[in-house]
Amino acid sequence: MGRMSLAQSHNPAENTGAALELLDVLCTLLLGAEDELNGLDRAIGDGDHGGNLARASRSLSELRPELAELSMGEAVTRAGRAVVMSVGGASGPLYGTLLMEMGKALPDEPGPGDWAAAFAAGVDGVARRGRSAEGDKTMLDVLAPASRALSEEASADLHEALAAMRAAAEDGFETSRGLRAKRGRAAYVGERSVGHDDPGARSALLCVGAVADFLGENKG
């Protein structure tokens, strides 16, 4: 029996169960990407983006039992709060805000449209919190187009929607490479950031891809 998609079940506990599985997938992914992300951040930042997300992953894993008791929205909010609390730097408040705002926007039994709307709310929260916009060479260069694509396709077939989201994230990542950083530590190195991959954009791409895989698999 395949895993349930996050959007399919009308049983909250199952939803949360699947969400926790996705959480595990993301945590494992980010722990595995620690060196890669640190390497990208070493080039134009301070070399800790991988470490920061590894710290986030570890604190989320610790939180797993607690999350299992919560509704979907509460769990996502709670996860965001944990990230915010423990990570520091720039990515802590940003990824934390993404999750907290998503959690607040989620109804008890979210459908695909709800997820798309929640994602959009989360991305809005990131931009507000970061006083930043797409094109600043940050995680937003991936998150914003991905969220837009998901919203546009949310009423269509889930597979198509996920594929569009992934494609938009990849495009955004490629475009971002050529930009000069205007936010975060990479802005300190100015022109030298051009041609480098932004570590936050990369971690966002990894996460968007993993979510698409996970939901696509479960759906299929």
Next chain:
Amino acid sequence: MGRMSLAQSHNPAENTGAALELLDVLCTLLLGAEDELNGLDRAIGDGDHGGNLARASRSLSELRPELAELSMGEAVTRAGRAVVMSVGGASGPLYGTLLMEMGKALPDEPGPGDWAAAFAAGVDGVARRGRSAEGDKTMLDVLAPASRALSEEASADLHEALAAMRAAAEDGFETSRGLRAKRGRAAYVGERSVGHDDPGARSALLCVGAVADFLGENKG
């Protein structure tokens, strides 16, 4: 009429007059060697030996009227005191001590033997003041052998004595080049001083040579 040698006249005023001419010669020489001596000191010291001796020369020139009123011994002592007072660093107290000790040793009407003895007393003073010895790669590598040669030949012909003093100074200078500095700032650079000319040895050589020229000319 040729100039009087410092050792020839029985008239103190004439002695002092000739000594002041020698002082002028030495001051002019050292002012002209400022860049060369700074250059040598830049390589293994702090680049100020030429400047220090230029400062000494200027303060001695200012002192000229006062010196003219003094006996030979008093004048040389007074000149040494002026060098000591104004120069600082290592060469100030050392060249100043050389002159002060020479002045103290000079009788009112010095003959060649008295000058040789005074030079020896001055060199002793330098070694005591500097807690240093020939072979430490300093001005003593020139002054000590020059003084020894002069003392040994002092009873012989003045020309020969002066030639011996100059040759000993030159030999000492050549030998010194290959040594490692054990005193003064050059000792800070340790092995790196080997192969370089010591600035104080160079200034001592210049002075010894000029004295030999001056006295030889006046004698001939």
Next chain:
Amino acid sequence: MRKFLNNPADAVDESLRGFARCHADLVELVERPRYVKRQRLTQGKTAIISGGGSGHDPLHAGLVGRGMLDAAVPGEIFSSPSVEQILAAAEAVGGEAGLLCLIKNYSGDIMNFELAMEMFDRPHASVIIEDDIGAAGGDDTVGRRGVAGTVVVEKLAGAAAERGEGLEACAEIARRAAAATRTIGVALGGCQVPSADKANLELAPGEMEIGIGIHGEPGRRRAPIAPANEIVEELIEALIADFSPSPDDPLLLFVNGLGGTPPMETYIIYDAAARMLAARGLTVARSLVAPLVTSLEMPGASITLTKMEDGFLDLWDDPVVTPGLRWGA
């Protein structure tokens, strides 16, 4: 790397442990979550905290003590502290008299302080410090950076709090001090974050960056290193052009070393700056020359001017007893 380090990831912790051990009479380090607070808190006093990335010592931990900060929250090197750290510090020192957060204008700092204050339930206020005119024109991004002027704001607000002023009065002093303060820096070389690949600023030997930020952010102009007088002339011109002090404004002149520049040079800069201000008819009423907001081992310096408005001179002269700044007591 020309640094005394063990595991680079432990540098901040080890350094703070040494700092706290050395200054145990004045400060106390809490390690988890990490913050530094005064050894003795004054009940009923408006509390002041600041914080931000490490690597700028003595800012901020070295400025904790009587007459200045109640707590400091050090992040990793050049990286904001977490919300957890800020909240813990706030809860440790901020009582019903209220808490003032002094925040340098960097998005990480602002985000983390903002989030922490959203979770903090006692009276509080925040003031953003953005004194750096270095990148003027070239910076389309994040507004002015907060740099050495932070010390001035912390000193003046700290003195007000020590005198027993309330939260709003202290915040108002901090706001006015921040508004009256301008800084511009110059670097003769870069600095190296231990965990990063390269120096934060790539200057060829003999080059300088005018308008440098305290993390090596680009300034307004790169040029061959000029004589000190010319450099200082350019910095003083820029400061005066930016906020036009008048001969009636008593000025604070603060020359700050960036970490790799020794006192001999910062005093040469100070001497030139003081002469140039006097030549323009301006009045240097107070002076400070010290490396207080450093950028790791960066060779460089900054000049800060503050217009000392009503009451500022007295607040400045009030006693301060911290590991990094100490007078009058």
Next chain:
Amino acid sequence: MRKFLNNPADAVDESLRGFARCHADLVELVERPRYVKRQRLTQGKTAIISGGGSGHDPLHAGLVGRGMLDAAVPGEIFSSPSVEQILAAAEAVGGEAGLLCLIKNYSGDIMNFELAMEMFDRPHASVIIEDDIGAAGGDDTVGRRGVAGTVVVEKLAGAAAERGEGLEACAEIARRAAAATRTIGVALGGCQVPSADKANLELAPGEMEIGIGIHGEPGRRRAPIAPANEIVEELIEALIADFSPSPDDPLLLFVNGLGGTPPMETYIIYDAAARMLAARGLTVARSLVAPLVTSLEMPGASITLTKMEDGFLDLWDDPVVTPGLRWGA
């Protein structure tokens, strides 16, 4: 040269002018001949002067003030002051109560102080400071150098003089303090005298010199830069081997920055040193971490230990109010 300079020949004068202007409440600069003295002298007090080459700020001029020096005599960079300077300073501050000269063990300093004292006709005494064990074994030349331990001797003797002790008592304190003090340094790079061709010490990137002198004199060992703990272990071992402190000796632990090393790193060194001393059962009774005896912009640090004999702890704690060191008042 990565320096803020105008004409290199003017560097010391310009810097001192800035220094004196900035600290006019504490010190006064006399320019010809050059020396720095306290703004207010205490009649009938034993006077203490020190001096030597410049480039080691705040030593010595920055240590003039209450509880420490009465005057300092700065030579050119790394070069002794002249007899005229020393004599002028001696005559300005040394009265019938007597004058104590604290002299670092360099031949230029010794010669010039010696000559000046031969010309000085009031009561006086001199103490030579030679605390540097760095070159142990390798130095067949001039004995131990005087380095960071000078601060300790100046502080303890200065406190004794401030308490009203006579010349001989102050000299005795200085002699005992000098005998009870050992220092060893390490450099991660060289420093450059403005008027010289090359750096004073030629280290390849990634190399360190253990036992470095404060003018870049060679030490005992050159090696690849090691982790801080290993370096500190070697320095602490060397110090302990040299003068065998016992658990009954309360120790002063003083970590001194050499100019180009920022506080983060000196506190890492301090933390390691304090841990290692504790692990050996030794007692750190007092601590000081600051760049007080620098070598221009040299990246490096030194560790000084003093056995705090009877009375030293109280003298150490006595107030000191100087531009470079300040506490207790």
